[in-house]
Amino acid sequence: MTDIRLKAYLKGLDQVTKKHSSALAARGFSREQQAKLVEDGKVFLKLLRARGKERGEARGRRAAREALFEMLRTQTSYFRRVGRAALRNSPARADFDRIHGPPKKAEADAPVPTPQPGPPQGKVA
Numbered sequence: 001m002t003d004i005r006l007k008a009y010l011k012g013l014d015q016v017t018k019k020h021s022s023a024l025a026a027r028g029f030s031r032e033q034q035a036k037l038v039e040d041g042k043v044f045l046k047l048l049r050a051r052g053k054e055r056g057e058a059r060g061r062r063a064a065r066e067a068l069f070e071m072l073r074t075q076t077s078y079f080r081r082v083g084r085a086a087l088r089n090s091p092a093r094a095d096f097d098r099i100h101g102p103p104k105k106a107e108a109d110a111p112v113p114t115p116q117p118g119p120p121q122g123k124v125a
Contacts, residue, residue: 014038
């Protein structure tokens, strides 16, 4: 049973249990158990609504993020199209078409080894 079907089932459960409470009690489903079932159903519906609200907020954040990415893709595409048109007959177009990522930290931060002065290597005559 899905949450939607359970929600539909629980929606009118309190009215049905009130209407048939004496018959249910006669068959072993006491009034306390009926009241607990109705309360548990209300808690379930409350939690289901909260989850739906969270999903809606997440959907809104995802839609905003996708709109931002679409705008960036459009701007980048436009910039690259204009750049290619401007450099159409230039040898620099090959460099323009290459995509270079940011420099890696390990390569940028690595110290350059410096030679240490030491005794001369080789034979002294």
